[in-house]
Amino acid sequence: MLITILVSAGVVAAVGLILGALIGFTAKKFEVQTDPKIEAVQELLPGANCGGCGYAGCADFASAIVTKGADPSGCSACSDAMLAKIAEVTGKAAGKKEKMTAVVFCSGSFSRSARAADYNGILDCRSASIVAGGGGKACRFGCLGYGSCARACPFGAIEIRDGLAVVHPELCRACGKCVNVCPRKLIRLVPASAPIHVYCNSLEKPAKRRKFCKNPCLACKKCIRTDENHMQMQAGLVRVNYSNPPEASFVEQVKCPTGALQVEEIHRKIAALKPVEPAPKAAPAPKKEESK
Amino acid sequence: MDTNEILVLTVGAILVNNVVLSRILGICPFLGVSKRIETALGMSGAVIFVMTLASFVTALFNRFLVTQTFTINGTEVDLSFTRILLFIVVIAALVQIVEILLKKFSPSLYVSLGIYLPLITTNCAVLGAAELNADASRGLISSTVFGFSTGVGFGLALLLFASIRERLAIARIPKAMEGTAIALVTAGILAMAFMGFSGLVK
Numbered sequence: 159m160l161i162t163i164l165v166s167a168g169v170v171a172a173v174g175l176i177l178g179a180l181i182g183f184t185a186k187k188f189e190v191q192t193d194p195k196i197e198a199v200q201e202l203l204p205g206a207n208c209g210g211c212g213y214a215g216c217a218d219f220a221s222a223i224v225t226k227g228a229d230p231s232g233c234s235a236c237s238d239a240m241l242a243k244i245a246e247v248t249g250k251a252a253g254k255k256e257k258m259t260a261v262v263f264c265s266g267s268f269s270r271s272a273r274a275a276d277y278n279g280i281l282d283c284r285s286a287s288i289v290a291g292g293g294g295k296a297c298r299f300g301c302l303g304y305g306s307c308a309r310a311c312p313f314g315a316i317e318i319r320d321g322l323a324v325v326h327p328e329l330c331r332a333c334g335k336c337v338n339v340c341p342r343k344l345i346r347l348v349p350a351s352a353p354i355h356v357y358c359n360s361l362e363k364p365a366k367r368r369k370f371c372k373n374p375c376l377a378c379k380k381c382i383r384t385d386e387n388h389m390q391m392q393a394g395l396v397r398v399n400y401s402n403p404p405e406a407s408f409v410e411q412v413k414c415p416t417g418a419l420q421v422e423e424i425h426r427k428i429a430a431l432k433p434v435e436p437a438p439k440a441a442p443a444p445k446k447e448e449s450k
Numbered sequence: 451m452d453t454n455e456i457l458v459l460t461v462g463a464i465l466v467n468n469v470v471l472s473r474i475l476g477i478c479p480f481l482g483v484s485k486r487i488e489t490a491l492g493m494s495g496a497v498i499f500v501m502t503l504a505s506f507v508t509a510l511f512n513r514f515l516v517t518q519t520f521t522i523n524g525t526e527v528d529l530s531f532t533r534i535l536l537f538i539v540v541i542a543a544l545v546q547i548v549e550i551l552l553k554k555f556s557p558s559l560y561v562s563l564g565i566y567l568p569l570i571t572t573n574c575a576v577l578g579a580a581e582l583n584a585d586a587s588r589g590l591i592s593s594t595v596f597g598f599s600t601g602v603g604f605g606l607a608l609l610l611f612a613s614i615r616e617r618l619a620i621a622r623i624p625k626a627m628e629g630t631a632i633a634l635v636t637a638g639i640l641a642m643a644f645m646g647f648s649g650l651v652k
């Protein structure tokens with residue numbers, strides 16, 4: 159009995175020893191040299207694997223920074239302090255980058271836009287956009303409000319407020335995932351320093367824009383006439399000139415007739431509110447929101 | 451070993467006695483990495499690879515160490531009770547060594563198998579295949595064939611389950627049934643479906 163115990167213990171120990179030695183031997187013999195800098199850089203990257211840099215995740219980007227000399231500022235999610243630390247590790251100065259943020263160019267929340275249909279399908283913008291009626295809202299260009307962008311965002315920076323996607327710039331790291339996922343192509347990355355935006359993407363006839371939405375841009379160009387250095391036409395849409403964005407007070411100066419030109423913070427707040435004033439006569443009141 | 455025997459072994463391991471759905475082994479990765487078909491394929495590849503190798507090596511150990519009786523000082527020593535212990539140690543070490551070698555000689559395969567390779571080191575399905583081989587006292591070749599087909603069976607079950615779960619992710623499911631609950635119900639129904647194969651091979 160004792161012999162059995164001793165022999166089996168000995169055999170198991172011997173097998174363990176041999177295998178351990180074998181692992182140690184192979185690990186030494188076939189060791190792959192990796193640059194310790196790669197790991198150090200990877201530690202400093204945000205690790206969200208958002209893909210905004212164009213590489214397959216943070217590990218891939220870290221090795222590209224060290225071995226191929228990629229610019230760390232390609233990471234839009236990195237803070238400047240982190241970039242400086244990475245530059246310390248690699249010994250190369252990181253390029254400067256402007257902080258960008260995503261903007262959803264629409265102000266048509268459920269209570270602010272007219273509805274053309276009921277949508278009962280999968281609650282995702284990409285499936286809503288391919289059926290007739292396009293997800294319920296009458297406007298063919300506006301936000302569908304089913305939150306595909308919010309689900310795509312790795313940083314939780316997009317919120318759906320009353321059927322309208324709004325970006326929280328303080329959370330947004332400008333990785334661009336939402337830009338690709340939006341079937342209506344409503345989202346753009348713009349410099350975060352711009353405080354105001356034109357929240358409309360509609361290319362309908364102006365009369366229809368009025369009919370479908372409470373805050374459409376009618377392309378009256380009042381803002382462009384006020385200061386054409388700050389505002390410009392882009393592919394039929396009025397947009398802030400992002401290479402020279404105006405101050406927030408520009409909104410009061412212009413007095414946009416529809417309110418499509420709006421300060422970002424105020425836009426975020428009113429997206430959640432129901433409109434108080436009755437609809438003007440030219441625009442029939444939007445239909446009541448159907449309960450979901 | 452003739453073709454007929456190989457066929458019976460293969461069909462038996464893949465369909466009739468499917469390692470996940472009939473033997474209920476390897477449930478952890480079955481539930482864990484079946485949310486997307488892509489990851490399920492990666493996992494299946496790693497499992498097939500490891501199971502085939504492990505079956506071969508453990509069959510070697512079984513033949514030349516575990517089933518042998520040694521006579522020391524006139525006492526017979528039977529080592530068969532150390533089987534599980536030896537097998538799991540051997541499998542774990544084997545996977546480690548293979549991982550190091552892959553990293554050196556085939557970085558692309560290493561990257562594509564990725565995290566799944568070390569993850570299944572101590573997977574019960576891998577040990578299960580080795581144990582089933584030892585129980586049935588199969589030879590080297592038939593053990594390896596059995597290990598490979600068990601891996602394929604695991605892959606098949608994982609792939610079926612993952613494709614169902616991808617559909618379930620966008621289906622309207624009662625709130626209380628979302629997530630793991632519906633996954634377990636689905637796994638149960640899938641296992642019942644695989645009962646239809648029973649009797650195909652003795």
